[in-house]
Every structure is written in structure tokens, then in C-alpha cells.
Amino acid sequence: MAKLHNVSFKLNGKAVAAEVEARELLIYTLRERLAHTGAHIGCETSHCGACTVDCNGASVKSCTVLTVQCAGADVLTVEGLERGGALHALQQAFHEEHGLQCGYCTPGMLMRAYRLLEENPNPSEAEIRYGMSGNLCRCTGYQNIVKAVQSAARKLAAKPAAA
């Protein structure tokens, strides 16, 4: 039996802990131990971005991060975007702009767009396409995904407190 590590970190603002083997990937800890199934497993080879979560202020592909690397980290998943029952501006914008079709890539898209807008609140279309280029949509719904991110940027600019 491989040695277990007790890893504590913050998940959507709450302290959590998990006993994991060193080789366990963050996506499995989130989905199977902590019952946060928002982040999806797509390719599992760090190409598709469906497993994107925010970790210490960076978008990361949680299929290519070991849980033991997240000791003490501040992790945000799609479950942590809504506040007090109100959708985050990005979630509202994806809904309004039809930024999803099958929805499989959406949690990763939302979490990547969240960090993109934190760093660049008023991105150009080219900056959005470059900034979202680590996330694939197999429905190829990119036009509306870009529109949704643009719409969310306008919503956040109009109501900075909602960020």
C-alpha cells in the first residue's frame, strides 16, 4: 500500500482535506473524494481544458496537477462561482448568449474565462480567443462562447460589486 498524504486546502472558500496517494490527480480528488463533479474529465492529457479549475489565482488543468501539489492552495471550481443563489455574470452570460450546447466543456470554459476577466476586465475578441485557446468545445460553439465572455465583461464592468 502506497503511503497516504493528508492534504488540506481551501475549496470554494471552505477548508477541506483528503487522504491521497502521491500520484492522485487533483481532478479525482475533487470529483471522487470531495463530491465536486463540476469540473469534467475530457481528454485527461492536458489538451481539452474541461477539467480547468482556478488554483492560487491561476487557471490549471486539474488532470495534470497532483493533489499533493495543492497543499495549502486556494482552489475555486465552477461550484464556487454563484453567490447567494445568484449566478455569476459569466454563468448568466453563457445562458443568455447560448454559450453552451452539450455543456461538457462549460465548467472549464467558465473557470478559464473567470481568470481571464480577473486579469483583463476588458479583453478584445482576439485576446479572448487567445486567452481561451486551452479550452476545446467539441460542439464548436466558439462564436457564442466568445460573445458570452464579452457580455460577461460588460456585465461585470457595469456592476463591479458583483465580481
Next chain:
Amino acid sequence: MIPPSFDYHAPRSLGEAVSLLSSLGDEAKLLAGGHSLLPMMKLRFAQPAHLIDLGAISDLRGIREENGALVIGAMTTEAELLQSALVRNKLPLLAEGASQIADPQVRYRGTIGGDISHGDPGNDHPALMLALDASFVVTGPRGQRTLPANGFFLGLYSTQLAPAEILTQIRIPIPAAGTGWSYQKLKRKTGDFATAASAVLLRMKGTTVAQVAIALTNAAPTALRAAAAERALVGKAINAASLAEAARLAMGICQPAADLRGDGAYKTAMCGEMTRRALEAALARARA
């Protein structure tokens, strides 16, 4: 796609990391950003018994200017390079190269030191380091030494790093004001390695080339400095004839491996084309 089992170590200091690495020997691998190593472990191309995570050693991060050079900690991420005003202003070639590596998520994790130490000719930093005349500070059980980038890369996944040595710092001299730059990278899609890429630094004197550095990515088992192409350009104007000759000489040193990105002849031709484009773009940015 789960990596094989290993023992995990998270040293808090460089000294601790070096002694762990020397005591565990070749059973151990260093973990930097993990975006080359973890995928290789998932595929069982690498099965280290121990991983030594350098993530908790704060001395290995950061960017500062010192004596006409930028000194970059080996664990500095691509995203940190891109966010750095020092890098953007003093080493725009490095910023242009880093902006074309993988995708945003990978750039938040991937490190300059990991990219260099891995010794993969498909990685972008080796050619950038050759073009920039960088040197590498490495620390091992017998202390510290500094190695020039030129000569550091020995072959596929093989570098001058001795078994228990860790790359700790990258030192890059700041090019003279007015130096033009470009990194031209042909890739099939975001996240792919280069089919071919060329890094150029160019200093002009009037209408002729005073100094030029050209380095190639994924053109051979290591990144290559295209020295003959550089020599042919010095003292000449940049025009269709000198560009064609530089591209021809750069292509002459290419020995790319055929793969899904193309056969040897195609990749060699693209190395020539990327070199031509990088020289033209660098010329447009150079001030005599």
C-alpha cells in the same frame, strides 16, 4: 491515465533538494511545472520511484535585473515571464517566445527551468536561450557552476546537467538598445510543439547587419544555433538574396525527425521559411 506510484518529496530549500537528489540517485526526478513529466508518467514513458517537487522553494522564483542581465529563477512560470514588465521591455524575444508556448493553463504551470532542463528539442526555450546567449547556473553536491547555453544541449533529453545537479537560475544578457527580435513558430494548432521555429536577434548598423543570432527549434535532436547563416549575413544588407542564402545555410544544419508534423524535407524547408520570416520581422523592429 493515472501516473505509476512514487514517493513524493517537497523540500523547503535548495540544499535539501540537492541532498535528496544525490541520495535518491537516478530513481528520482525533479518536478517543476509537471506539464512534460506528468504526461510522460501517465504514458509510462517515465516511471520514477521518487518525485522531488521544487514548488515550495521560493528562492527558485523571480526575475531581477543585475549587471546588464536579467536573472530568472528556474521555477519562474511562462505566465510570470509574460506578466513581467522587465521581460517585456528588456527581453522582448523571450516574451514573444513564451507567448507561443502551449496554452494559457499550461503557461501558468510550466517553468522556464523545466523547459530547458528537459532537453526536448521541441521545447521553445532552448533555441531562445541559444539566440539570447544565456547561461545557466546549476547547483549540485559539489557547489555551483555556470554553463553557457551554447553547448548545454547534448541530445534528445540529454544536457550538461550532472545527475545530482539542479538548474537554479537563467542569466540572459540584455541586448543592446535597438536590437530587433522575432520568434517565428509554425504549429498545427494551439498546444502543439513546433513543426519548425526560428529565433532571431538582429542588430543593424545603417543598412547592414552588425550582429545576428539565429537559433532553431525542433530541427534536430537539440536546438541549433545557425552559425553559418549568421556569418553569411554580417556586413550585408537584408534583401531577397541574403535572406535566401541565410535560409539555405540554416536548412543545411537541420536533421529533423519525421513525425505526424511532417517528413524531414518538409520540416527542413519550414525551418528555412521560419528563419526568413524571423529575419524580416526582426529587421522591421531593429533601429540602427
